[in-house]
Amino acid sequence: MASPQRDSLAPLSIDPICRIEFGPGHIDRLPELITTTGRHRAFVVTDRGLRAAGVVERVLKILDSGGIEYAVHDEVAPNPSTGDVDAGARRARAFGPAAVVALGGGSVLDAAKGISLLVGNPDAVAADAGRLWEAADGLPLIAIPTTSGTGAETNGFGVIEDAGACRKVYLGHPSVKPRIALLDPELTLGLPAPATAATGIDALVHGIESLASRGANPVSVAYATQAVTMVSGALPTAYRDGSDLDARAALMLGAHLAGQALTLSGLGLVHGIGHALTAHTGTPHGVALAAVLEEVMVFSAPAARDAYEQVGRAMRRTPPADGDWARATVQAVREISGTLDVKRPLRELGADRGMLPAIAAGAVADAVTKNAPLLPSEAEVLEILTRVY
Numbered sequence: 001m002a003s004p005q006r007d008s009l010a011p012l013s014i015d016p017i018c019r020i021e022f023g024p025g026h027i028d029r030l031p032e033l034i035t036t037t038g039r040h041r042a043f044v045v046t047d048r049g050l051r052a053a054g055v056v057e058r059v060l061k062i063l064d065s066g067g068i069e070y071a072v073h074d075e076v077a078p079n080p081s082t083g084d085v086d087a088g089a090r091r092a093r094a095f096g097p098a099a100v101v102a103l104g105g106g107s108v109l110d111a112a113k114g115i116s117l118l119v120g121n122p123d124a125v126a127a128d129a130g131r132l133w134e135a136a137d138g139l140p141l142i143a144i145p146t147t148s149g150t151g152a153e154t155n156g157f158g159v160i161e162d163a164g165a166c167r168k169v170y171l172g173h174p175s176v177k178p179r180i181a182l183l184d185p186e187l188t189l190g191l192p193a194p195a196t197a198a199t200g201i202d203a204l205v206h207g208i209e210s211l212a213s214r215g216a217n218p219v220s221v222a223y224a225t226q227a228v229t230m231v232s233g234a235l236p237t238a239y240r241d242g243s244d245l246d247a248r249a250a251l252m253l254g255a256h257l258a259g260q261a262l263t264l265s266g267l268g269l270v271h272g273i274g275h276a277l278t279a280h281t282g283t284p285h286g287v288a289l290a291a292v293l294e295e296v297m298v299f300s301a302p303a304a305r306d307a308y309e310q311v312g313r314a315m316r317r318t319p320p321a322d323g324d325w326a327r328a329t330v331q332a333v334r335e336i337s338g339t340l341d342v343k344r345p346l347r348e349l350g351a352d353r354g355m356l357p358a359i360a361a362g363a364v365a366d367a368v369t370k371n372a373p374l375l376p377s378e379a380e381v382l383e384i385l386t387r388v389y
């Protein structure tokens with residue numbers, strides 16, 4: 001069965017993409033980019049890991065020399081919670097009018113979107129996520145990703161953990177879609193190999209799930225195909241030699257294109273399971289995706305043959321002698337995952353068997369799963385989870 005929408009000429013309505021500034025050393029342009037938002041002060045959202053890696057200090061020096069007044073909020077936790085967003089918003093409100101500069105991985109970018117939105121809505125808290133989609137505008141946002149993975153710089157929502165409810169909520173608004181994505185691969189040179197692997201697999205999954213998504217369309221397919229080529233080509237090199245700037249650059253641009261693709265098409269079951277697994281065990285996002293990627297592809301293959309052929313061709317695989325592209329593509333993905341040493345059984349990720357039914361239920365209920373090429377039942381997801389336990 002082919003995915004019906006991906007080649008169709010059905011009407012499309014696509015917002016223009018945000019301004020992209022890509023290139024080694026482009027971070028030096030940050031002061032002038034801030035002024036293009038109409039603001040001359042910056043509220044910098046980041047995390048402690050970026051401080052320790054020296055990335056924050058580099059960027060603050062640039063703001064100092066550009067004469068930009070700033071405040072720094074560096075208390076965003078990985079997989080940020082509604083509490084993290086509320087704490088950041090309190091500080092941003094106290095700082096006053098500014099552009100929000102999000103400097104970090106997907107966790108920081110997502111939290112910064114929520115913080116920006118809450119500043120525009122003084123009485124709101126992050127737990128109001130459901131009603132904030134209709135709220136007043138947030139502060140203008142500049143996104144500076146320091147991982148090559150999530151593509152969070154391409155959209156106006158954050159995936160935020162509602163710790164009380166043990167689930168992820170989508171906190172966003174069109175106004176907090178970043179005005180500018182500043183993509184400087186030099187900022188990723190110090191990302192350790194395991195984090196390069198986990199975040200890079202996230203980008204690869206975005207390309208694969210976007211191509212197989214029910215929401216795929218000719219524009220998303222174009223982005224996703226190029227993304228799979230760039231990410232699958234550069235990721236093993238960037239993992240092996242983190243100082244290879246060309247590989248870092250290709251990976252960063254590929255991850256960004258994958259983000260553009262997912263924003264247009266939606267994703268699928270790998271992300272549905274990944275979100276639920278992270279909510280229950282705290283597993284880093286990319287590691288959670290890697291745990292089930294090939295097994296979900298095998299499950300989905302009957303409804304995603306064309307898409308998986310396109311993935312395999314984009315990965316520059318030679319056509320399989322038996323014509324079975326789905327099998328060959330799953331094998332190609334398994335090889336990359338093996339090279340990166342990123343796949344772990346669920347029992348090593350803090351999941352106990354008793355949790356699996358709740359993870360399966362969470363995956364099926366997650367909004368991201370509705371674009372899966374083959375819609376799963378809870379029993380089918382439980383079977384996948386048991387296989388990788």
Ligand SMILES: NC(=O)c1ccc[n+]([C@@H]2O[C@H](COP(=O)([O-])OP(=O)(O)OC[C@H]3O[C@@H](n4cnc5c(N)ncnc54)[C@H](O)[C@@H]3O)[C@@H](O)[C@H]2O)c1
Pocket residue numbers: 047048049050053055077078079080104105106107108110146147149150151152155157158159187188189190191192195198199202285286
């Ligand atoms: N909004 C979206 O479209 C979207 C899409 C996918 C995932 N996400 C979310 O993104 C989050 C995951 O983001 P992530 O995978 O980028 O990881 P992350 O932001 O959680 O960062 C992981 C760790 O890497 C460190 N780090 C980041 N950049 C570094 C650098 N250059 N050098 C050294 N250390 C660095 C951080 O300090 C942190 O400790 C999850 O919460 C996930 O739900 C959002």
